[in-house]
Amino acid sequence: MxxxxxxxxxxxxxxxxxxxxxxxxxxxxxxxxxxxxxxxxxxxxxxxxxxAGYYFNCHSEVDLDRICEHVIAYVEFTLRDNSPACRQRFEAAIEEIPEFMDCLRLAGDTDYISFTCCSNVKELNRLCDELSGDESLGISRVVTRVVVDRPKFYLGYPIEKLKWY
CATH class of the missing domain: 1.10.10 (Arc Repressor Mutant, subunit A)
Structure with missing residues (x-):
């Protein structure tokens, strides 16, 4: 970088x-x-x-409920091997799939969680099966949590409440 x-x-x-x-x-x-x-x-x-890279992207939030059929889910991934090489392979694979919009590496019993948007549950399952079926990624467990309602939308970080450098 x-x-x-x-x-x-x-x-x-x-x-x-x-x-x-x-x-x-x-x-x-x-x-x-x-x-x-x-x-x-x-x-x-x-x-x-x-x-200087303090901000790097601008986008508009769209109302998916008004424009298309979709399913939103959080997908949790646990890897068999948490070595840097295995993590790099997993992260490279997830980077290539636009439906996995956000991916966070976690501490604890789940290694990654991804915020996901797919056209339907069948497509969500297909993508999860594709990832978990790729032995080179070393995925031992996938947990899918379909979002049934979204009472609060992410509207940005609470920057004014954070301690600035």
């Missing part, structure tokens, strides 16, 4: 990051108003923060 240039996270840069984290479609003019800078200065700071 290439080390990126650091940018000082002063109060204005922290406010820029906290704002664009929750409002990725905000205009530069509106962001400049919020952080009390000129549009040019705000644009320079935002570009510097992005170039």
């Amino acid at each position: 290439v080390k990126k240039k650091s940018v000082k996270l002063d109060a204005i840069n922290r406010k820029i990051l906290a704002t664009i984290h929750l409002q990725s479609d905000i205009t530069n003019a509106r962001l400049a108003e919020i952080v009390n800078l000129s549009p040019a200065a705000c644009s320079q700071r935002t570009k510097a923060l992005r170039d």
